[in-house]
Amino acid sequence: MTVTSVQDAGSRPHGLARYRDALSGYAFLAPFLAFYAVFLLYPFGLGLWMSLHDWEIVGDYREFIGLLNYQELWDDPYFWEALKRTLQFAAITAPAATVLGLVLALALNGPLRLHGALRAVFFASNIFSVTVVTLVWSMVLNPDRGLIANGMRAVGLEPIAFLADQDWAMPALVVTTLWWVAGFPMALFLAGLQQIPPEVYEAARLDNASRWAVLRRITLPALARTTLLVVVLQTVMHLQVFGQPLLMTRGGPANSTRPLVQLIYETSFRDWRSGYASTVSVVLFVMMFCVALLQFRLSRQEGD
Amino acid sequence: MNRTFGDRLILVLVIGAAFVWMMPMLWVLSLSLRPNEELVRSTAGILPWPKTLEHFATLLRVSLTPRWLLNSVIVAFGMTALTLLLSSLAGYAFARIDFPGRRAVFLLVMAGLMIPEQAILVPLHAMLADWEMHNTYFSLIAPRLAGPMGVFLMTQFFKAVPRELEEAAELDNASRLKIFWSVMLPLSRPALTTLGIFTFLFAWNDFLWPVVTATQPEMYTLSVGLGSLQGNFAMSEGLGFLMASAVFASAPMVILYVVFQRYIVQGITLTSGK
Numbered sequence: 001m002t003v004t005s006v007q008d009a010g011s012r013p014h015g016l017a018r019y020r021d022a023l024s025g026y027a028f029l030a031p032f033l034a035f036y037a038v039f040l041l042y043p044f045g046l047g048l049w050m051s052l053h054d055w056e057i058v059g060d061y062r063e064f065i066g067l068l069n070y071q072e073l074w075d076d077p078y079f080w081e082a083l084k085r086t087l088q089f090a091a092i093t094a095p096a097a098t099v100l101g102l103v104l105a106l107a108l109n110g111p112l113r114l115h116g117a118l119r120a121v122f123f124a125s126n127i128f129s130v131t132v133v134t135l136v137w138s139m140v141l142n143p144d145r146g147l148i149a150n151g152m153r154a155v156g157l158e159p160i161a162f163l164a165d166q167d168w169a170m171p172a173l174v175v176t177t178l179w180w181v182a183g184f185p186m187a188l189f190l191a192g193l194q195q196i197p198p199e200v201y202e203a204a205r206l207d208n209a210s211r212w213a214v215l216r217r218i219t220l221p222a223l224a225r226t227t228l229l230v231v232v233l234q235t236v237m238h239l240q241v242f243g244q245p246l247l248m249t250r251g252g253p254a255n256s257t258r259p260l261v262q263l264i265y266e267t268s269f270r271d272w273r274s275g276y277a278s279t280v281s282v283v284l285f286v287m288m289f290c291v292a293l294l295q296f297r298l299s300r301q302e303g304d
Numbered sequence: 305m306n307r308t309f310g311d312r313l314i315l316v317l318v319i320g321a322a323f324v325w326m327m328p329m330l331w332v333l334s335l336s337l338r339p340n341e342e343l344v345r346s347t348a349g350i351l352p353w354p355k356t357l358e359h360f361a362t363l364l365r366v367s368l369t370p371r372w373l374l375n376s377v378i379v380a381f382g383m384t385a386l387t388l389l390l391s392s393l394a395g396y397a398f399a400r401i402d403f404p405g406r407r408a409v410f411l412l413v414m415a416g417l418m419i420p421e422q423a424i425l426v427p428l429h430a431m432l433a434d435w436e437m438h439n440t441y442f443s444l445i446a447p448r449l450a451g452p453m454g455v456f457l458m459t460q461f462f463k464a465v466p467r468e469l470e471e472a473a474e475l476d477n478a479s480r481l482k483i484f485w486s487v488m489l490p491l492s493r494p495a496l497t498t499l500g501i502f503t504f505l506f507a508w509n510d511f512l513w514p515v516v517t518a519t520q521p522e523m524y525t526l527s528v529g530l531g532s533l534q535g536n537f538a539m540s541e542g543l544g545f546l547m548a549s550a551v552f553a554s555a556p557m558v559i560l561y562v563v564f565q566r567y568i569v570q571g572i573t574l575t576s577g578k
Binding site: 025137146269 | 310311314315317318319322325326327328329331332335343346347348389390391393394396397398401402403404406409413416418419420421422423424425426427428429430431433446447449450451452455480481484505508509510511512516526527528530531533534543546547549550553554557558560561565568569572
């Protein structure tokens with residue numbers, strides 16, 4: 001008698017508790033899940049759907065055309081040019097930002113207050129919006145009244161119209177971007193450096209190892225994981241480049257700096273061809289997805 | 305600590321580099337403080353300054369900048385407050401409540417980290433156009449609440465909080481909501497601060513989505529407004545005004561950075577996992 005009643009008393013609240021947990025779990029999640037479903041999952045699906053349509057941004061004109069957008073994309077020289085420029089930009093900027101971040105981190109990983117102040121300086125440009133950065137650098141690079149032009153004139157050189165020159169426009173965007181973002185990899189590398197146990201360096205010092213040997217044998221290998229992370233983050237970030245070319249070169253001169261995101265933006269919001277723009281978006285998504293997968297595979301391998 | 309010649313040399317080089325690094329900003333600041341008549345003649349040098357505050361006065365009196373500032377403030381604070389609320393609620397559920405389907409839902413949410421904003425830009429625009437919601441604070445804020453990063457951070461944080469701290473409250477038969485509100489939230493102030501600062505920075509500097517959804521100048525944020533000024537570089541207000549706008553738009557971020565620098569640098573290692 002007593003045993004059964006205890007069991008009853010035990011099982012009923014247990015079932016009730018489970019029910020309450022389920023209810024409260026989803027109640028806590030509901031607000032976020034609502035936004036997640038409506039503003040992320042649904043648009044993602046809609047984007048795939050739109051890429052199969054001739055879909056105008058304004059009005060109701062939308063016609064299912066299957067894979068015709070993808071076929072058009074394949075034959076579209078503007079797309080291939082934009083893809084090429086995007087890859088070019090990311091392939092230069094991501095490694096350059098990584099190296100610059102690493103060099104700064106190595107130079108500034110010191111105990112002095114001065115080190116701290118210098119770290120703050122290099123990181124600071126990270127906090128500006130893309131519009132501030134492009135406005136500042138458009139002015140710095142301006143051939144008539146720019147900072148660099150002033151300097152070149154002072155030493156008797158002819159100023160260069162960096163942003164209007166096909167050979168200079170891309171490097172100018174890269175330099176602008178490096179100034180903007182390099183503090184971020186620096187901070188990640190500094191965090192990585194902090195995790196190297198000091199005893200390792202003590203041992204190397206007792207061996208009288210040279211600065212270069214310590215760097216090559218101890219520091220750089222210890223930073224391998226951080227380096228992988230930085231390269232992937234930077235690559236994904238720069239594949240998405242948009243504001244710098246839009247505001248500094250408008251993709252010119254002669255389309256030499258127009259990246260994919262700008263192509264998406266212009267195709268949809270200037271030419272009103274939202275279906276086709278969605279197709280370009282899908283391609284961009286696949287590219288970034290592959291980079292992320294690659295990182296996943298590499299970090300797995302390293303974990304083994 | 306005895307410093308070798310090599311260390312000193314590196315330090316000197318980096319100090320030089322830091323000056324070069326700061327030069328663009330210092331120069332723009334100096335241009336914003338010079339009268340237009342002088343800027344027409346020459347933009348050389350950083351000193352002497354300051355000479356005039358007329359550009360900042362113009363900015364506040366006759367331009368739309370104050371309105372853009374207001375928009376940025378509303379969007380940044382709104383987005384930050386709502387992100388903190390939604391993320392901590394969801395993070396608590398994932399970390400602490402044992403409900404059926406938890407793992408599956410968590411994976412579904414984390415999959416969202418793989419979807420970049422550019423992939424959904426066009427459909428999102430179509431959706432809000434259908435709702436006739438463009439050029440509203442709602443459209444500037446709501447789509448940005450769907451990102452799973454905050455949920456991920458809060459889940460990780462709550463998982464690390466020792467169970468004992470809640471158990472006392474559970475014995476008192478406190479409700480889940482009460483435990484969340486009066487035990488867990490006060491404990492998570494460091495995590496909320498970091499997430500809050502990053503959300504605020506992101507919201508303030510956000511460009512791609514605002515430039516798409518805000519097409520009426522009254523609804524521009526500072527970032528979009530500043531971008532629109534760059535379209536007419538040779539504008540009537542002149543170079544000084546343009547430079548003053550850049551300084552004005554970046555000032556709040558500089559202040560935020562100076563005050564919260566420690567959190568920002570810490571947060572970077574946090575947001576990028578390990």
